[in-house]
Every structure is written in C-alpha cells, then in structure tokens.
Amino acid sequence: MFISINQLNKQFTDKNGNPSTVLKDINLAIEKGEFVSILGPSGCGKSTLLSIVAGLTDVTSGEIIVDGTKITKPGKDRGMVFQQAALFPWINVLENVMFPLKKEMSKKEATDQAKKYLKMVQLSNYLEHYPHELSGGMQQRVAIARALAMDPDILLMDEPFGALDEQTRTRLHDQLEDIWTETKKTVLFVTHSISESIKLSDRIIVMGTRPGTVLTDIKVDIPRPRSEHKDKMIEIEEHVMGYLKKEIDKVVSEELNHETSV
C-alpha cells in the first residue's frame, strides 16, 4: 500500500488544560495514483489529518507510512496546497514556483521546470507578475504549480478552492482533473463540498465529528468526464448526504444546547 494510516489518534489540549480528541482511531490505505477526497463537516479534523500527513503536525499515537517510510517531518515527496494560496508576495510568480527548486537544481533547470508547470496551469503569460496583481483563482493556480514543481508523489490539498467563487471553482476543477490525468499524482483532497468530492475523486472518505472518525469509504466508479453522468452523481450525493446529515444534526444540536446552557 502506498499510503497507510494506522491507528492514528490526535489530541489537543484546550485552553482550560483539558485534552480534546480531534482524531480517533483513523485507519486508511491509499493506492498510488488514487484521487481521494476527505469529506466532512467543519471540526471533524480533516484538515488536521492532512496536516499530519504533510508532517506539519505531530501525532499523539499511531503512524503514517508513505512508500515504506514513516512520516515524522515535512518532505518534498508531499506537495501541499492550502486554502489560501500562501504565495510569497516579495517575489514574482516564476520565482514563487522556483522556490522549492533552488537548492537541488541549477538556475536554468529550475526556471525550465517552473515554466513547465506554470504552462500546465495556463499562466505562462504571468511569469513576471507579483502575487498581489493576480486574482484569487490565479493565485491558487500558481500555488498548485508550485507544489507540482517539486514533482512530489503526493499532492495534499486542503480545501484549495474553498475561498473562490463558483465559476472559478468549476474551471479549476476541470484543470485539476486534467493535471491529475496527466501527472498521475496521488491526491488527498480535503473538502466540505459533497459535489466537489464526487466530481473529482475515485474515493470519498466521509468523516464524522467530535471526535473525528472515518464514517465510511465510498468508491466513486463513474467514468470521466463525469458531467455526462449526472444521474449517477446525484445517486452518490444522496448516499453521502445520508451519512453527513446525522453529523450535521449532531453539531447543530450541540450548538443549540450550548446556547441554552450559557
């Protein structure tokens, strides 16, 4: 198995000093080249899970093995795209994409590599622009190019299109699908949008909240391009919604109880 997550637990200590469990007994196995969405309501720990795979957050217990090696720190085998583009504003688009390449490549090689991936996200005409001159969608495409430029085996995406408007998001979905088809990266895609996860992924891991657990693992076997198979998409959407509804009700009733008890 390419990525295996074994008996993973994560606890945080809240401001009163009480431990709270964010992730409980997570077990997952992901094949190389799979596009996997992690879907769940806010607070289910899906972003924390991704951050642990990235090596940015420590585990409380359990382990993550990628390609036979245990994850303890960030590495260039795992590229990450955040909800905000997180581009560095003091360097231009090309230099941003070259950022991860500076150490191991000559300047010429790094430039060529960066240009190749900027072409893939269709931003070849914006090499000299600075991040503040780009729209949100364009910034996010630069961030994707930057993550791809390291040629990682795994692409980790933490609600990458969550802050974009609907039209931009739809366009980026198509672009991401093309990139995935072309590069065959293993993608872990965190989202709270059911339709987004169905549109893009081979598998959907549905997570529940408080504590974060895996509720179910759904295979999406709709042929691509999926826009031609609307009926099947709706069928899966209803199936997923059944799982999520209970979770959302749980969150809502907890919030209501909290309000009345205050």
Next chain:
Amino acid sequence: MKPVFKRIIFFGIILSLWELGARLGLWTEIILPAPSKVIVSLYSGIENMTLLYDLLASFRRLAVGLAIALILGTSIGVLIAKSKTADDTIGSSLLAFQSVPSIVWLPLAMMWFGLNDKAVIFVVVLGGTFVMALNVRTGIKNVPPLYIRAAQTMGAKGLDLFIRVVFPASIPYFVTGSRLAWAFAWRALIAGELLTTGPGLGYTLRYASDFGDMSMVIGVMIIIGAIGAIVDQLIFQRIEKSVAKRWGLSS
C-alpha cells in the same frame, strides 16, 4: 479649490502679516526678524558655502550614526524575537530606553568620548537603535504562520527558512523601523550638535544665537524642518507605501 492652492494662500497670508509686522516695527528685530531678512541670511549662508559645509558635516554624522543604529537595532530585534530569554531581559528594558530622549546620554558620552563627533554619533545611535529593534521584533513575530508552513512543505528549515521567508516577510516592519529610526536620529543629531562643537547645522544655530543673529537662527530651523519633511515624505513614506502594496497589506 485644490489643497495646494489653499496651502499657498494660507502661507502667503502668514508670511505677509509677519513681514508687515516686522516692517511696521511692531516688535524689535531680535524678537522676530522679517521673512525677507531670513531669506537674505539663508542666501548668503549658501553663497559663502558655510551652510553647505554644515549640512555636509551633519549628514556625515547622521549617516554613520544611523547606519550603526540600523545594524545594531536589527541584530537586537532578531535576537529578542528568536530568544525568549533575550526578550524577557533585553526586550523588556527596550521600552524604558526608548522613552528616554537620547540626548540625555550626551553628558556621559562626552565623558567617554570627549567633546567631539563620537559623542554626537553615540547619541544618534541611541536615538535610532531602540525603535529599530522594537519594530524588527514585531515584524519577525508577525510573519504569517501560513508562509512558514508552506515553506516547510517545500523543504525549507532553519537558517534557510529565516533568510528566504521570515526575513523578507517582515520587510514592511523593517521599513517602518528605519523611518522612525531616521526621525529619532535626526532629532538627536541636531540636539547633540547644539551642545557640542562644529561644523554642523545645530552648531551654527547656537553660534548664530550667541551673536544674536536671529535671521540665521530661523534660516537654520527652516533647513532642519525642510530636510526632515522631505526625507520622511519623499523617501520613506513612498517606500513604505509601495512595500505595503506589494506585501498585500493595503488594497
């Protein structure tokens, strides 16, 4: 009406009243000489080069003092931003130092260095260092954590992370720190020069005062004010604005 016209009319009226009052003899010349006299004094000072030499001498002290202040301030700022112990000890005393006008160090400085350039430069250094250090600390502590996380996923760590991400990310604070350091250093410089030997703008101001040459006193005051305003508005505020824009801190 455009603001620039309003300003011209405003200052025109003030200067006319001032000139008129002086010519009518409403007060003696030693109290407040007429603007025309001030202009004559400035002109002759520039023509016989004395004011230019003063300006040059003052700028030399300022350049040395400010350069040391910026380097020292940056070093202290980085140290207290990165080390908790340094912040608890050095950091906590910075605000106290910053609230003491640096000119009060002059008597001690004269004992240590003598009545010369070094004493003035010392006061200029103290004027700029603390405010620079405080801004550098704030800048480094306010680097968005997202930048650091993103850089870590791209293999940056340790010194490499500091040089390529933390340092450039805090440049807006470096610029603000430099602007304030300049302002404090400029004030400290003139105060120091008033109390020591020349040449220098402050020294010429006191020299003119000793001889009752009030038109020269006002002339030097105008030069000091003009340079302060020009450097602040034409240089530092412009850099600050363009940096803030590129760093995405303003729309």
